[in-house]
Amino acid sequence: MKSRLTCNETLAQTAEKTGTPAYIYDLSVLRQQLAVFRNAFEVPRFSLLFATMANPSSQILELLAVEQAGACVNSTLHLDLVLAAGIPSDRIQFTASGLSVDQMRRLIDGQISVNLDSRRQVSQWLALGGGPFGVRLNAGSLTERLGDRLGFDQAEFDALRNEVPGNLVAGLHVYVGTNFLDPRDMLPTLRCFFQVAAGLPQLRYVNIGGGIGVDYNNTGLGFDINAFGNEVSQLHGLLSPDVMLFFEPGRGLAASSGVFLSRVTDIKRLQGTTFVACDASIAIFPRPLHHPESLHRVRPLRDVDHQIDVVVVGRTTFSRDILARCKLPLDIEVGDLLAFENAGAYCNSMASHFLGQPTPADFYFPIE
Ligand SMILES: Cc1ncc(COP(=O)(O)O)c(C=O)c1O
Structure with missing residues (x-):
């Protein structure tokens, strides 16, 4: 498909109307990218969530709602935006760190699925009457390298499993990192992640986050989403086919x-x-x-x-x-x-x- 964003004349005419500076979007490009990303995976239960931190504009969220996509949000403001755009609560995951009591109450009342960041957050969630939850695993610690600040390492996760009934851990989440241009760089972490998931037969979902890179420098070596989807689909084969696979790209999609x-x-x-x-x-x-x-x-x-x-x-x-x-x-x-x-x-x-x-x-x- 020819994007209107590649036509200089069209853009110049648009700038005459909008003035500058201006952000100009082509929703057809977004819809096409959504289809490409979805088609790359072959698992029985799959759901694509758009990571709204990449762009929470209402036009984009409304298109995603029409296309039956979901949303990954990390703030209550974005939660409000995606709900207002028509994305239903059962297609939303809230993944953040340091949730306040008020935020947790809001998620519990709204029946929004949550991926929690620490044992203390889990205790608070359960004390407030929250039900089964997801746990974010720290990407770096899965492969014994220095990771980001988010999620549980193996020791914390083991401690959590001794503290709470197994069936409360409904999901596992990981975010491997940002702007990968080669799927092979993501796979070592994802292999470890799926191995951990395979040891948890009660899981209802796994969420592999985003991280799909964009070829900003136009080298022609863009991310091979089909190769990635194929590898992830195979890893998902380690789990029961009932386990939902959530994929939540932001950058690569939008x-x-x-x-x-x-x-x-x-x-x-x-x-x-x-x-x-x-x-x-x-x-x-x-x-x-x-x-x-x-x-x-x-x-x-x-x-x-x-x-x-x-x-x-x-x-x-x-x-x-x-x-x-x-x-x-x-x-x-x-x-x-x-x-x-x-x-x-x-x-x-x-x-x-x-x-x-x-x-x-x-x-x-x-x-x-
Ligand atoms: C939990 C989570 N999921 C998904 C994303 C989207 O990542 P990306 O834009 O790299 O696809 C982010 C980005 O920070 C994130 O924190």
């Missing part, structure tokens, strides 16, 4: 459905570098600040011949307001439009009030 548009506002040379400023900032397009190692590809919305290396910066005084390091036309001009690709995930959802930037417009091409 990134390609959005671009960020900004207009050039200044060009200058300083100590041998060409700086191109535009009507944006890392405050409203924050991924480059958090992940300078995987910057977005930037495309000028007009035909170009010769290109030069430039640094694209925001229109602020923040020295780290660097949006891209890329090639742009030699004759780049004030007023030129730039499209930052793969901006559908972890971009608008990370925007902040820092630096006083106006909220970008957003625009959605509907399903074709």
Whole structure:
């Protein structure tokens, strides 16, 4: 399918209507990506949950609701958003750390499935009358390497199993890590995870999180979702076919459905570098600040011949307001439009009030 996001003319016309800066999405791309991700798995009981931290916009959530997808949320605000978008409570999993008593009460009242992060959280959940719950395992400790701060290690999980009746542990969750470009790098952790799950015959579900990477640098070596789905489906064969497999991608599902548009506002040379400023900032397009190692590809919305290396910066005084390091036309001009690709995930959802930037417009091409 040809995305409207790849057509410079269409994007330039859209920018005339929305103004800049703007996030432009193509919901057809999202729907197609959803189908690709779903088709990659072959297990008897499978459910795809979109990780809303990647992009909780109501248009995206409503499309997912229509397509019968679910949601992974980690805040009560996002829980409200997905319910309002029409995603039913039995297709939602709440996975976070440090839940407050109020949050737990809300999940219990709303019958929302939860994956808990510590033994203390489990005690609090049970004291509040919560029923069977899921446990998040720490990804690093599964393969005896340093992991992130989340979840149980093996010793804590063993201690928990001695403390609570086995049938209360209804699910196991893991999040292997972020932005993997090769499924083989995820598999050692997932193999260990499924081995632990295979030792728990009472489990109702396993949740393998997300982590599917995006080829931001356009190397052509994107994540092979079919190979991944095939491997995971085989690992699921270690479990009873009744065990539901939840997969909750954020980035891999949504990134390609959005671009960020900004207009050039200044060009200058300083100590041998060409700086191109535009009507944006890392405050409203924050991924480059958090992940300078995987910057977005930037495309000028007009035909170009010769290109030069430039640094694209925001229109602020923040020295780290660097949006891209890329090639742009030699004759780049004030007023030129730039499209930052793969901006559908972890971009608008990370925007902040820092630096006083106006909220970008957003625009959605509907399903074709
Ligand atoms: C619990 C959980 N699930 C899923 C995701 C989505 O991950 P990704 O965007 O890497 O697919 C995240 C992201 O932080 C997460 O914390």
